[in-house]
Amino acid sequence: MSFxxxxxxxxxxxxxxxxxxTGTPTxxxxxSKFVFANSSPYDTLDPHVIYDVGRVASRLNMYDxxxxxxxxxPKLTPWLAESYDISSDGKKYTFxxxxxxxxxxxxxxxxxxxxxxxxxxxxxKKGAFSLFSxxxxxxxxxxxDAHTVVFNLKKxxxxxxATVPAIHVVNxxxxxxxxxxGDWGGVWLSKNEAGSGSFELTRYDPAIGFQAKRYANHFMGxxxxxxxxxxxxTVKEINSRVLGLMNGDFHGTDGYLPQDQVKRLAADDxxxxxxxxxxxxxxxIIHNGRKPFDDVNLRKALSYAFDYDSFxxxxxxxxxxxxxxxxxxxxxxxxxxxxxxxxxxxxxxEYLAKxxxxxxxxxxxxxxxxxQTEQAAALLQNGLSKIGVKSKIVSxxxxxxSKKMRDEQQMxxxxxxxxxxxxxxxxxxxxxxxxxxxxxxRNNSWYCDPEVDKLLMEARVEPDQAKRAxxxxxxxxxxxxxxxxxxxxxxxxxGPYNKKVKGVRFSPIGNAQExxxxxxx
Amino acid sequence: xxxxxxxxxxxxxxVPTLVGLMIITFTISHIIPADPVAFFAGENATNEQIEExxxxxxxxxxLHIQLINYLIGVTQGDxxxxxxxxxxxxxxxxxxLPATMELTxxxxxxxxxxxxxxxxxxxxxxxxxxxxxxRVITVSGLAxxxxxxxxxxQLLFAMELQITPLQGRIDGWGPxxxxxxxxxxxxxxxDLDSFTNAAAHLVLPTLTLAFPAMxxxxxxxxxxxxxxxxxxxxxxxxxxxxxxxxxxxxxxLRNALIGTVTQIGLVFGxxxxxxxxxxxxxxxxxxxxxAVEAILNSDYNAIMGFTLITGAFFIIINLIVDIIQGxxxxxx
Numbered sequence: 001m002s003f004x005x006x007x008x009x010x011x012x013x014x015x016x017x018x019x020x021x022t023g024t025p026t027x028x029x030x031x032s033k034f035v036f037a038n039s040s041p042y043d044t045l046d047p048h049v050i051y052d053v054g055r056v057a058s059r060l061n062m063y064d065x066x067x068x069x070x071x072x073x074p075k076l077t078p079w080l081a082e083s084y085d086i087s088s089d090g091k092k093y094t095f096x097x098x099x100x101x102x103x104x105x106x107x108x109x110x111x112x113x114x115x116x117x118x119x120x121x122x123x124x125k126k127g128a129f130s131l132f133s134x135x136x137x138x139x140x141x142x143x144x145d146a147h148t149v150v151f152n153l154k155k156x157x158x159x160x161x162a163t164v165p166a167i168h169v170v171n172x173x174x175x176x177x178x179x180x181x182g183d184w185g186g187v188w189l190s191k192n193e194a195g196s197g198s199f200e201l202t203r204y205d206p207a208i209g210f211q212a213k214r215y216a217n218h219f220m221g222x223x224x225x226x227x228x229x230x231x232x233x234t235v236k237e238i239n240s241r242v243l244g245l246m247n248g249d250f251h252g253t254d255g256y257l258p259q260d261q262v263k264r265l266a267a268d269d270x271x272x273x274x275x276x277x278x279x280x281x282x283x284x285i286i287h288n289g290r291k292p293f294d295d296v297n298l299r300k301a302l303s304y305a306f307d308y309d310s311f312x313x314x315x316x317x318x319x320x321x322x323x324x325x326x327x328x329x330x331x332x333x334x335x336x337x338x339x340x341x342x343x344x345x346x347x348x349x350e351y352l353a354k355x356x357x358x359x360x361x362x363x364x365x366x367x368x369x370x371x372q373t374e375q376a377a378a379l380l381q382n383g384l385s386k387i388g389v390k391s392k393i394v395s396x397x398x399x400x401x402s403k404k405m406r407d408e409q410q411m412x413x414x415x416x417x418x419x420x421x422x423x424x425x426x427x428x429x430x431x432x433x434x435x436x437x438x439x440x441x442r443n444n445s446w447y448c449d450p451e452v453d454k455l456l457m458e459a460r461v462e463p464d465q466a467k468r469a470x471x472x473x474x475x476x477x478x479x480x481x482x483x484x485x486x487x488x489x490x491x492x493x494x495g496p497y498n499k500k501v502k503g504v505r506f507s508p509i510g511n512a513q514e515x516x517x518x519x520x521x
Numbered sequence: 522x523x524x525x526x527x528x529x530x531x532x533x534x535x536v537p538t539l540v541g542l543m544i545i546t547f548t549i550s551h552i553i554p555a556d557p558v559a560f561f562a563g564e565n566a567t568n569e570q571i572e573e574x575x576x577x578x579x580x581x582x583x584l585h586i587q588l589i590n591y592l593i594g595v596t597q598g599d600x601x602x603x604x605x606x607x608x609x610x611x612x613x614x615x616x617x618l619p620a621t622m623e624l625t626x627x628x629x630x631x632x633x634x635x636x637x638x639x640x641x642x643x644x645x646x647x648x649x650x651x652x653x654x655x656r657v658i659t660v661s662g663l664a665x666x667x668x669x670x671x672x673x674x675q676l677l678f679a680m681e682l683q684i685t686p687l688q689g690r691i692d693g694w695g696p697x698x699x700x701x702x703x704x705x706x707x708x709x710x711x712d713l714d715s716f717t718n719a720a721a722h723l724v725l726p727t728l729t730l731a732f733p734a735m736x737x738x739x740x741x742x743x744x745x746x747x748x749x750x751x752x753x754x755x756x757x758x759x760x761x762x763x764x765x766x767x768x769x770x771x772x773x774l775r776n777a778l779i780g781t782v783t784q785i786g787l788v789f790g791x792x793x794x795x796x797x798x799x800x801x802x803x804x805x806x807x808x809x810x811x812a813v814e815a816i817l818n819s820d821y822n823a824i825m826g827f828t829l830i831t832g833a834f835f836i837i838i839n840l841i842v843d844i845i846q847g848x849x850x851x852x853x
Contacts, residue, residue, distance in 0.1 A: 041814055043606040051563055125573055130565045190607045203694055206606055207617050207806030211694070233689075235804045236813070239672060240688045243680055247687050369817075399819040403556030406568060410554075422565060432565075441568050 032228040032520050034501065036513070037235040037250040043206050044190040047168035048120050051127040053420055053511055054254075057232045060514040061212060063168035063195035064219075066095050066114065066149070067161070069509040072276050073330050074424040076162065080109060080169060080196070080219070090156030090463055093164075097147040101219040103171040104193070104200040109219075111143030116172035118151070120184045128166035131423070135160055156461040158468060162425040165509070170194045198516035199230055209233040218516075225503065225519035232513075245271060251501050251520075255493035255511060258371070259319045265496040272499045277321055279328040279421040279508040280491035281429065284364075284376065284414045285405075288484060289439075289446025292357035293413060299483035301355070302414070303341040304348035305383035306376075306486050315375050316489075323490035325476040326419075326430040330490070332465065333426035333472030340480055340487060348387045362391040365412030367398050373416035376488070380414070405444040415444070418491070421508040426472040431456050434479050447484045524847050531840045539832055540592065546828040547588050547821075555819035561604050578604055591825065600829070601822035605814075610826035613811065618830070619701025620690055621800070621807030625792045627727045632735035633785060639735075640742025640781070641774060647747065655739065662736030667795060671729045671802040678725060685724045688804040692718055726803045730795055734788045741784045745777030752776070779850055786842030790835035 040054030047059045068079040078084065082098040101109040121129055122138045140152045153160060171194040175185035178192075185194070193201040198220070199212035211231045216222070233250070235241045242261050244250045246268050255274070257265075266273045286302060287293050312320055323329050324340020352359075364380060366373040377393045384391045394412060396404075401417075404410040422428055432442035436453045439446055452475045459471040480487065495512050497504060500520045506512040558575045559566065575581045579590060594601060600610035643655045679687040686692070696706040696715045703719035749755065750773055758768050793808075800809035808827055815823035 043603075043814070044608075046607065049607060051565070125570050126562065128565075130563075130567050130570055133567060133570065186607055205616070205694070205806065206608075206613065207620070207810065208690075208694070233804075234806075235688065236810065237688075237802050237804065240675070240802065240804055243675060243687050247680065249687055249689075397555065397817065397819075399555035399557060399560040399817070400553065402559045402564065403554060406559060406571075442565060 032226065033231065034227050034229070034252070034515060034518060034520065035231045035233060035250050037241040037244055037253040038209065038232050039236060039241070039254055041206065041234040042209050042232065045193055045201070045204060045210065046186060046189040047127070047170070047195070048117070048124055049126045049186070049190070051166065051422065056510050057513040058210060059168050060197070060510050061199045061230060062193045062197040062201055063170070064101070064109070064197050065165045065167050065169060067164045069165050069424055069507050070505065072506050072508060074507050074509055076165070086161070086463065090158065090461060091153045093151040093153070093160060095149045097149065098219060099147060101196055102217055103174070103196045104215055105171065105174060107171060107173060109169060109196050110146045111149045113169050113172045114149045114167065115141050115143045116175070117169045118167055120170065121167065123184060124186070128163070131163040131166055158459065158461055158463055159423070159425050159427045159431070162423040166423065169196065220516070227515055227518055227520065230515045245496055245498070248498070251498040253496055255495035256491065257494065257496070259317045262319070262494045262496070270499055272497050274495040274497065274504060274506065276493045276495070276506045277330050278491045278493040279331060279424065281323050281326065281328055281419050282320070282372070282416070282488045282491065283326065283419070284380070284416045284486040285445045286483070286485050287411050287413050287446060289408055290413065292355060292359055295355050295357060296482055297351045297354040298359065301348045301351040301387065302380070303483045303486050304344045304351065305387055306380050306488070307343040307383055308341070308488060309343060311376060311379055312489055315379070316372070319494070320489035320492055324487050325480050326433055326485060326487055327426050327472060327476045328429065328490045331424060331426060333469045333476070335473040335476050338477050338480055341483070343383070345383065345386055348383070352387055352389070359389055362389060363413045364391050364393050365401060365415035366393055366395040367401055367417060368395045369397065376416045406440055408440065408446060411444060414486070424509060427460060430472060430476055430479065431460065434475070434484055445485055447479070449478065449482065452478050524844055527843055527847065528840065531843065535836055538836060539829065542828060542832045543592065543595070543825060544588065546825055547591065550819070550821055550824050551584055553819065557604055557819040557821060560818060595829070600826045603820055603823050605818055605820050610822050613823065614808065614826050614830055617806060617808045617811050620805060621793065621796050621809060623702045623704065624723065624726055624730065624796060624805060624807060625789065627723055628730035628734060628792050629785065629789055631727055631731040632738050632788065636735040636738030637742050637778070637781060640739040641746050641769060643739065644743045644746035644750065645769060659736035659739050662732045665732070667729055667733070667798045668802050670732060671725070671799060674725045674729055686722045690719065690722050690806055691715065695719065726799050726805055730792055730799050734792055737784060737788055738781060741781045742777060745780045746773055749773040749776040775849060779846055782842055782846050782849065786839045789838045793831050793834060
């Protein structure tokens, strides 16, 4: 075969290819199909292995729990449970399951499935395990009958109820049949589902995402308007997600896009951008356990050296809400009257003068790829230079920072980051960020004040929410007065949706990714 | 016989090369002070939980023991389990391999089919306006960053002109998987809609990936043809009255292609690595996107698996290229 022949063949093939690619492919969405572009990959569907906000859609849409967080501010609502009872000593939680709930294979949801689900979480030690490891022993949860579940806690807990929605109930009979080498059906469940949720899995590809159809027999029933099908696809690039929305390829994406992209979408005729104040606070950890940061005067100087207004109004275009304490603005337990710190270099100098110990060059940590943390670090560095304090910025990936945060020696002097909502209780923030028993784990500032700790510990067991709120308010004021960290803002969620999409319900726990109320107009 | 010796020689080096590659990758990935277990367990995890998970995945052992265990596993066909997906790495890689291979093959095909003829034409019409224009194009192809070019293509072809899809591999989920190559699978299934849809989705990623490769091939071909054109045998053939079309495309090109074919082999490897960027922009569900996630998550086994598979492909492709080179070399 001569080269001329070879090239002719290639040319013909190329021509066929070129002809085939002309013209826009038809977008063949069913009338009630919703496509969501998600930044996090759905690399596993196992609801007991993951517990991050980025992949919440698979858990919320295909699984049910005894309770559910709904709306904003989040309300804890009975879901698979129709009622619950808490013993007077706060150690026994009894849930009555509603009758008629079924898994996607048609079998009934029973108490044994709830017991299996919590035992599975405790055995795998992944996902939401940390929420239950200190309160529940394996084998302590009982099912006295098919519709009653009793959680016997090791010690009284007022936050247990708030964490119950994290127990996604799996079909125990199905999973037991899929177990291999005592893996609790892990390999099978990473690619399949065993839930009773509003949608049942129809297709899954870890590289693409998942597709699910409406489960007509879901216990909540369906009104006149609903989605027949949902599809959550992984689209890593922000630009591709935004262009895809504008192009009509997707109907929604996550609500934490950069402001320039939010404005771009808001200006599009086919888009509707919803706005809600979320519960995700942005702050800087200060390493209270390291000298000279154990001196409150230095910490106050740092707090006065940060230009809050410039950061919020100029850099972030006012797209967030000032949140001066370690409890989100929109949850009970937030001290509304606490104003926190302002940018005041004179006061910063004043407090700096009171510091007796020599001040070394300060290491300000930021997270690579999270521009706001780097911007905040630079702004603080600028403020510090004006009061004569040297600092350097170290930006590292989250996989590196998350390791250093747990090591007292390796931890940065300061580190900018967010604290998200895992359960809507002040303990999720101040109760973990500043409790002595969380030092080196969820308390990465090595802050341990006996009085604050006493308030937090009382609040963890006190059943009366009003008394708990008082404790959290007082503790939040004390931590703020101690300048335990630099508290900047509470995030706002800007959910971009195609204008045809109606019925979106936002909750800070699910970020509006539960689709059972959504429909297409 | 010479070819057989070459193949045996290369195969003997195959294993040591891959072992060396794995040792280097293992060392580099572990030098980074990341903790995949703490990262995977999440910010709420207790320290006890992290330590237990670390032991479960063998990360508590000394590095050299981890490396030896990994190499032993590889000899048994076990590339380990991804800490994130909870699935065997081989399963994850195999599910994504066809997407990357389809894209890479198309990019190689396009860059070769376009690059070689343009290189020949540029050489024949050297120092003319045509040659200068091609030079500008090739320099641009080599200089422009792929991610930027990809976004420009998206804006122009998908958003402005609306003649190509924006991203993804196909609308929906594609034809039934037989080979994993959507173009082939849709033909086997007789599904013309899926074929055109998959082909349309291939356009922009292929163009982005092929552009710098095409520039390289074009420059190599041009240089090879110029070298050959000035040879005595070409002068002889011209004196014999052979039509210049025959001389160029039949005799000159065969000599000139020896260097170009070598370059195509290298380009193939570069393109596989290049998919990391292109797949990320176009959300192409292949190995590149998987590698990006693996690196961001410090998923050691996934990083090693990606490196191993791309390294193996690179070696195999270059072996094939060497064989082809031996076949087309007129001196053999």
